[in-house]
Amino acid sequence: MNKEEREAPRSDRLDGLASWLGRDAGLPLPELHGMFCEKLVERGFPLWRSSLGLELLHPEQSGVRLLWAATGETRVTQAPQGVATTPDYLNSPVRIVDETEKPFRRRLTEPVADLPLLETLRLEGGTDYVIFPLRFLDTTRSAYLSFTTADPRGFTKVDLQRLEDASRLISPYAERRALRRMAIDLLDTYVGHSAGERIFKGQIRRGAVDTIEAAILMCDMRGFTALSNRAERQVVIELLDAWFERIEAAIEPHGGEILKFMGDGLLAIFRADPDRADACRRGYAAALEARASLRAGFGAACLACGEAPIGFAMGLHVGEVAYGNVGGRHRLDFTVLGPAVNYASRLEGLAKRLDIPLLISHEFAQNVPGGPVEIGVYPLRGISEAERIHAAPESSALYAST
Numbered sequence: 012m013n014k015e016e017r018e019a020p021r022s023d024r025l026d027g028l029a030s031w032l033g034r035d036a037g038l039p040l041p042e043l044h045g046m047f048c049e050k051l052v053e054r055g056f057p058l059w060r061s062s063l064g065l066e067l068l069h070p071e072q073s074g075v076r077l078l079w080a081a082t083g084e085t086r087v088t089q090a091p092q093g094v095a096t097t098p099d100y101l102n103s104p105v106r107i108v109d110e111t112e113k114p115f116r117r118r119l120t121e122p123v124a125d126l127p128l129l130e131t132l133r134l135e136g137g138t139d140y141v142i143f144p145l146r147f148l149d150t151t152r153s154a155y156l157s158f159t160t161a162d163p164r165g166f167t168k169v170d171l172q173r174l175e176d177a178s179r180l181i182s183p184y185a186e187r188r189a190l191r192r193m194a195i196d197l198l199d200t201y202v203g204h205s206a207g208e209r210i211f212k213g214q215i216r217r218g219a220v221d222t223i224e225a226a227i228l229m230c231d232m233r234g235f236t237a238l239s240n241r242a243e244r245q246v247v248i249e250l251l252d253a254w255f256e257r258i259e260a261a262i263e264p265h266g267g268e269i270l271k272f273m274g275d276g277l278l279a280i281f282r283a284d285p286d287r288a289d290a291c292r293r294g295y296a297a298a299l300e301a302r303a304s305l306r307a308g309f310g311a312a313c314l315a316c317g318e319a320p321i322g323f324a325m326g327l328h329v330g331e332v333a334y335g336n337v338g339g340r341h342r343l344d345f346t347v348l349g350p351a352v353n354y355a356s357r358l359e360g361l362a363k364r365l366d367i368p369l370l371i372s373h374e375f376a377q378n379v380p381g382g383p384v385e386i387g388v389y390p391l392r393g394i395s396e397a398e399r400i401h402a403a404p405e406s407s408a409l410y411a412s413t
Contacts, residue, residue: 024054024173029180040188041077041087047181048079056170057162059137064105065185066152068193070200074153075192103128108144109153114175116141118165132159139165143178147186154185203268205282206345209335217343220335224283225347226294226327226375227355228267230258230301233322233363235275246316251275253312254305254323261301265293270346276359280332280347291329291378295371298325299403302368326358328372357391361400365389373399 028050035043040063048061063077073094078086094100104126107115117123117140119133129140142157156178160166166174198207232238232254239247255272262269262279271278281294302325310320330351336343354372362370367386376383383401390397 024056025176025180028054028177032180032184036184036187040185041085043181043184043188044077045079045085047177051174051177052081056158056174057160057166058158059161060132060159062142062155062157063185064153064155064157065189065192066154067189067196069196099128102126104140104142104157105153105155108142108155112144112150114141114143114171116166116171119159120165136161138163141166141171141174143175145178145182145185147182147189149186149190152189154182154189156181156185202345203270205268206270210345215336215343217336217338217340220333220337220348222331223334224287224290224329224331225334225351226281226283226287226290226329227332227347227352228262228277228279228281228294228298228325228327229352229355229359230277230279230323230325231359231363232275233324235321238318238321242316242318246318250309250312250316250318250321253309254321257304257308258301261297261304265297265300267294267297271344278347278352280334283329287329288378291327291375294327294329294375295379295382298327298369301325302403305368322366323368324359324362325369326355326360326362326371327369327375328355328358329375329378330354353393354391357393358400361389361391367402369403371401371403373401376401 031050032043032047035046038046044061044063048058052058059081061079063079064074065076066074069092071092072089073092074090076088076090078084078088100106102125104115104117117126117129119129119137119140123129123133129137132140137159138161140157140159142155145154145156147154158166158174195207195211198210201207202210232251238250242250254275255277258277258279259269265281266284267279267281269277269279279297281290281297283290305323306320309323313320328351330349332347332349332351334347336345337348338344358370358372362368371383373385376385382403384404386400386402388397389400
């Protein structure tokens with residue numbers, strides 16, 4: 012398309028784009044953005060590169076940026092939390108758009124000393140750059156769409172007008188995906204991936220539970236009450252974060268799901284998929300890894316905060332549990348309930364009394380041949396008869412079987 016054609020105020024350059032967006036609305040956002048840019052190129056816009064940025068709600072990521080190039084290259088990058096205080100953001104056109112809520116354009120015919128990103132684009136061949144804020148219903152979060160051209164003539168006035176119109180067309184589809192991503196991320200963060208997936212798919216009715224078989228891990232920090240009474244609040248929070256981080260890092264790689272943080276305690280399950288023995292093997296491996304990590308890394312974290320290394324207790328059991336929604340009419344909890352959960356809690360309590368980091372039920376140990384070793388028969392609170400109790404080999408050497 013020549014310059015005269017591009018400068019003509021022809022509204023039909025975007026004809027069919029809205030219909031296409033409606034038809035392909037189900038595409039993943041990176042694919043939708045890439046195809047959107049290709050559709051614009053087909054309509055005569057001299058696009059060389061484009062970037063779509065969305066602010067998200069995630070404990071570790073502040074947002075996502077989708078990159079498209081006319082060469083066919085696409086890339087997705089995650090922005091870490093805290094990026095808004097970095098020079099990359101403070102000296103960027105994104106900050107300008109966030110603050111002014113208006114489009115920003117810069118010709119790249121001269122060096123751009125104040126905006127390093129644009130200088131990089133200029134050195135790579137870009138000649139003109141424009142960025143538009145995406146008009147989301149939620150105006151508190153950053154969302155933008157930028158275009159760069161390598162055409163020596165840059166963007167015409169009509170190009171800019173129509174690209175702004177195009178950004179308005181894709182805006183609701185981008186917001187829809189951003190909201191979906193935030194909902195999933197928040198559910199994953201606060202209730203776990205599997206439970207979050209069930210909730211997102213509509214399993215939200217109170218009392219809606221499934222009976223599943225799972226290995227159950229209960230763990231608790233020893234001496235937390237005393238720590239809370241003597242240490243500064245920030246120290247307590249830092250140690251809790253260090254404690255939970257190391258347990259999480261051991262549980263998730265083995266297919267475990269953390270369902271609940273309870274003060275300084277934690278409840279996790281390993282679903283019997285494909286079977287009970289597999290769940291027990293994974294749960295046992297995770298518990299051993301957590302024990303090793305807590306002894307080393309958490310002990311170092313305690314010393315760094317001026318505290319002596321803090322002990323811990325874990326209980327492992329396996330059995331059937333009710334998995335689903337319980338609670339009040341307006342506040343639900345997605346969790347597991349049942350005698351098997353109570354048994355794991357009793358094991359964790361016994362581990363504290365015996366000063367053994369990890370105790371395992373006989374039923375669980377039978378599914379991990381060559382692993383846990385029986386240490387004796389012990390009474391458990393709320394259980395009518397004394398139970399055969401096992402421990403990991405390192406701990407079992409301290410106890411003679413009764």
